Amino acid sequence: MDKKTLSWIEIDRKAIENNIANLTKLAGPKVAIAAAAKANGYGHGLPEMVTILHRTEVPYLALHSTSEAETARAAGWERRIMLVGGVAPDDLDALVRLDIEATVFEPSIIEKLGRLSKKSKLTVPIHLKLETGTHRQGLTAKELAKVAALLKKYPEISVAGVSTHFANIEDTTDHSYARNQLKEFKRLVSELKKAGIKPRMRHTACSAALLLFKNTYFDLVRPGISLYGYWPSKETYVSYRLGGGENSILKPALSFRSRITQIKTVEADSFIGYGCTYRTSSRSRIAILPVGYSDGIDRRLSNLGYVLIKGRRAPIRGRVCMNLIMIDITDIPGVKLYDPATIIGCDGSETLSADTHAGWSQTISYEILARLSPLLPRYVV
Numbered sequence: 001m002d003k004k005t006l007s008w009i010e011i012d013r014k015a016i017e018n019n020i021a022n023l024t025k026l027a028g029p030k031v032a033i034a035a036a037a038k039a040n041g042y043g044h045g046l047p048e049m050v051t052i053l054h055r056t057e058v059p060y061l062a063l064h065s066t067s068e069a070e071t072a073r074a075a076g077w078e079r080r081i082m083l084v085g086g087v088a089p090d091d092l093d094a095l096v097r098l099d100i101e102a103t104v105f106e107p108s109i110i111e112k113l114g115r116l117s118k119k120s121k122l123t124v125p126i127h128l129k130l131e132t133g134t135h136r137q138g139l140t141a142k143e144l145a146k147v148a149a150l151l152k153k154y155p156e157i158s159v160a161g162v163s164t165h166f167a168n169i170e171d172t173t174d175h176s177y178a179r180n181q182l183k184e185f186k187r188l189v190s191e192l193k194k195a196g197i198k199p200r201m202r203h204t205a206c207s208a209a210l211l212l213f214k215n216t217y218f219d220l221v222r223p224g225i226s227l228y229g230y231w232p233s234k235e236t237y238v239s240y241r242l243g244g245g246e247n248s249i250l251k252p253a254l255s256f257r258s259r260i261t262q263i264k265t266v267e268a269d270s271f272i273g274y275g276c277t278y279r280t281s282s283r284s285r286i287a288i289l290p291v292g293y294s295d296g297i298d299r300r301l302s303n304l305g306y307v308l309i310k311g312r313r314a315p316i317r318g319r320v321c322m323n324l325i326m327i328d329i330t331d332i333p334g335v336k337l338y339d340p341a342t343i344i345g346c347d348g349s350e351t352l353s354a355d356t357h358a359g360w361s362q363t364i365s366y367e368i369l370a371r372l373s374p375l376l377p378r379y380v381v
């Protein structure tokens with residue numbers, strides 16, 4: 001990256017293409033892929049993901065909101081969009097205007113949508129989400145009769161899909177809960193069929209299901225984290241390997257870097273940063289990086305995390321500030337002003353992954369990636 005940029009995110013297009021190719025192979029030729037790209041493409045940048053996905057055969061984007069769908073359309077995405085997060089009751093015209101398929105988990109929205117589509121004489125495709133044990137979004141078994149009646153009343157609404165989402169598939173190596181959800185899903189789908197509703201597609205699989213269980217694929221799979229090169233969890237990786245799965249099918253695609261904007265020598269017994277939480281024990285060389293918690297670096301990394309400079313680990317000293325961190329480079333010779341530092345990514349033989357950050361912050365890679373600031377410039381490399 002040229003020196004006009006102080007902090008940036010790089011997206012490795014080949015890594016994403018590799019992940020999509022391997023996941024497509026796993027899914028097989030009859031199963032469509034909906035690339036989950038909510039939360040700004042898991043922090044990778046939604047417009048950048050649109051650019052990358054355009055070069056693949058992926059037919060669907062799975063997004064959270066109509067505003068994300070606006071962004072994807074503005075970036076030139078012309079294929080299908082599935083909204084997994086639902087739609088505001090008065091924003092139904094956005095579905096038609098943006099040509100998107102909303103997930104419906106609330107009967108009253110079918111009534112609203114029905115009236116709209118009848119008035120406009122347009123067919124509106126939806127996905128019915130079924131409650132199978134996650135107790136998040138989903139139509140319960142009791143609501144299905146009402147749903148069927150509404151769908152009869154409004155033939156303009158076409159059921160593009162029927163779906164569910166697993167509660168306990170990535171957090172465990174015991175998959176009995178997921179098996180029960182799958183059973184319940186099949187039962188509810190046959191209930192719908194009896195009521196005369198035949199969805200074009202059935203879909204249940206997130207990354208963990210796609211990586212582990214062929215019987216969850218049905219007609220379409222919805223991988224997110226794996227597209228970006230991360231395993232949903234250690235448990236998923238272990239289960240996959242125990243099942244004889246090939247190693248290294250996923251390559252992380254994102255790097256987050258920033259340039260040193262100041263280097264200073266600090267005498268022994270000096271305090272560094274807000275709250276004077278760090279005191280030097282000897283004369284130290286401190287580098288300043290213009291990134292902080294507003295960029296997505298967890299404040300819990302204060303006096304705990306490190307970054308990579310010249311392929312070496314440089315510890316964070318003092319508290320993480322809103323847009324700055326202080327780094328100890330005393331033991332790394334030859335560091336100059338504007339040298340790049342790696343916050344997430346590889347440098348030489350060292351790697352700091354989103355999983356490394358997740359370990360430091362006691363969270364998951366998903367959160368680390370999703371909260372990378374949308375203000376950071378993204379470059380597809």
Ligand SMILES: *Cc1c(COP(=O)(O)O)cnc(C)c1O
Nearest residue numbers: 036084165206207222223224225
């Ligand atoms: C985000 C999301 C996914 C993708 O999950 P991953 O674990 O990232 O693969 C799949 N389905 C739904 C409904 C989602 O919201």
